[in-house]
Amino acid sequence: MMPIKKVLMTIVISSAALLVLQSTPPPVTYLVPEESPPQPLLRTGLSPDELSQVKEAQAKRLALLERECSREKGRRFGFRYPTLEQVAKRSSVVEKYHVSNCVVYKAGSSAWNGLLAHVLGRNDLIRTGEVYKMADVLRPSKSSLAEVAASPDYIRFVVAREPLSRLLSAYRDRILDISHPSWQAHHYAPLILQHARGIEYSNADLFYPNGSVRTMPTFLEFARYVADSASLSLDPHWKPVSLQCGLCLVNYTVVVHMESFLTDIRYILRESGMERDVDASLLVVNAHKGKGKTEDLLISNYATLPPEVLKKLLRLYSKDFRFFGYDPRHILEKIYPGRKNVVDSLMSVI
Ligand SMILES: *[C@@H]1O[C@H](CO)[C@@H](O)[C@H](O)[C@H]1NC(C)=O
Ligand SMILES: *[C@@H]1O[C@H](CO)[C@@H](O)[C@H](O)[C@H]1NC(C)=O
Numbered sequence: 001m002m003p004i005k006k007v008l009m010t011i012v013i014s015s016a017a018l019l020v021l022q023s024t025p026p027p028v029t030y031l032v033p034e035e036s037p038p039q040p041l042l043r044t045g046l047s048p049d050e051l052s053q054v055k056e057a058q059a060k061r062l063a064l065l066e067r068e069c070s071r072e073k074g075r076r077f078g079f080r081y082p083t084l085e086q087v088a089k090r091s092s093v094v095e096k097y098h099v100s101n102c103v104v105y106k107a108g109s110s111a112w113n114g115l116l117a118h119v120l121g122r123n124d125l126i127r128t129g130e131v132y133k134m135a136d137v138l139r140p141s142k143s144s145l146a147e148v149a150a151s152p153d154y155i156r157f158v159v160a161r162e163p164l165s166r167l168l169s170a171y172r173d174r175i176l177d178i179s180h181p182s183w184q185a186h187h188y189a190p191l192i193l194q195h196a197r198g199i200e201y202s203n204a205d206l207f208y209p210n211g212s213v214r215t216m217p218t219f220l221e222f223a224r225y226v227a228d229s230a231s232l233s234l235d236p237h238w239k240p241v242s243l244q245c246g247l248c249l250v251n252y253t254v255v256v257h258m259e260s261f262l263t264d265i266r267y268i269l270r271e272s273g274m275e276r277d278v279d280a281s282l283l284v285v286n287a288h289k290g291k292g293k294t295e296d297l298l299i300s301n302y303a304t305l306p307p308e309v310l311k312k313l314l315r316l317y318s319k320d321f322r323f324f325g326y327d328p329r330h331i332l333e334k335i336y337p338g339r340k341n342v343v344d345s346l347m348s349v350i
Pocket of ligand 2: 181
């Protein structure tokens with residue numbers, strides 16, 4: 001094991017979601033996806049009050065998950081996807097600490113991978129900014145995930161994020177932000193434009209010489225493309241968590257919410273004993289976008305969607321809303337003020 005150094009975690013509310021190295025040792029910056037609300041400083045350990053609050057919140061989240069899963073099992077269809085094999089492809093298992101998780105993009109996965117690279121001494125990946133490769137290093141086979149799922153000693157967690165905010169964040173970070181190279185932008189921008197405008201642009205119109213997207217699809221065009229795609233073929237950055245993580249298959253023991261990411265992660269560090277090996281005491285919160293701003297961004301972007309597109313999206317993410325207890329009503333009411341029938345009709349698909 002490498003000597004444990006202090007970990008500097010930063011919530012950077014700008015867009016990149018890559019691990020950034022700084023020149024002075026040892027600070028490593030883990031970027032938690034943008035637009036999450038300001039969060040408390042990370043200290044080692046949780047106070048007794050915090051601990052009992054986290055436990056209470058977890059008990060509620062797990063009870064909800066269990067309730068939704070038993071309803072799901074009562075239905076004849078809809079329980080076939082994903083299979084355990086597919087979930088294994090999206091999972092990480094850390095045997096040393098008996099922790100496993102389903103890797104959800106746009107919901108803290110880079111921060112968690114950075115932390116793991118650190119405690120598992122993979123300074124090579126930290127140096128090259130490739131901590132996402134931890135997922136390859138830690139990916140279980142189907143049979144080892146089956147063992148993990150049945151083990152009483154494992155913490156199994158999944159990260160949830162409010163679906164509308166996750167989707168907008170995926171658009172802003174993977175498509176709209178051309179300041180960093182993005183496979184998704186390069187691959188999907190032409191498909192989105194083709195779908196929305198029926199035009200095939202030339203490469204010169206589509207891309208700058210450096211490969212960044214020049215003709216940018218709007219959020220509406222992106223949303224329409226996602227809403228009209230076959231759900232199983234969606235990119236993992238915006239595919240519903242329920243279609244990736246096997247919420248009723250893996251027997252999750254902790255549901256992390258992006259909105260309380262750091263507290264929830266501290267709980268996992270504590271329960272797994274990882275806390276002893278990572279001194280996550282220096283957290284710098286760079287919260288230049290507060291909660292109010294985040295909500296405004298959500299409302300102004302989703303207000304550009306016609307109700308029928310929004311309805312398809314709500315249907316697509318309906319399980320993520322239900323299984324994780326996110327209720328979009330108050331956002332919908334702000335998008336359609338005074339139009340109760342529109343809001344009710346949208347809510348009816350969740
Ligand atoms: C799920 O995990 C809990 C806690 O470890 C355990 O009590 C329960 O028996 C497990 N259920 C299944 C179906 O494996
Ligand atoms: C590519 O070029 C465009 C236009 O000059 C610029 O705005 C963008 O930041 C560049 N992207 C990268 C990844 O260098």
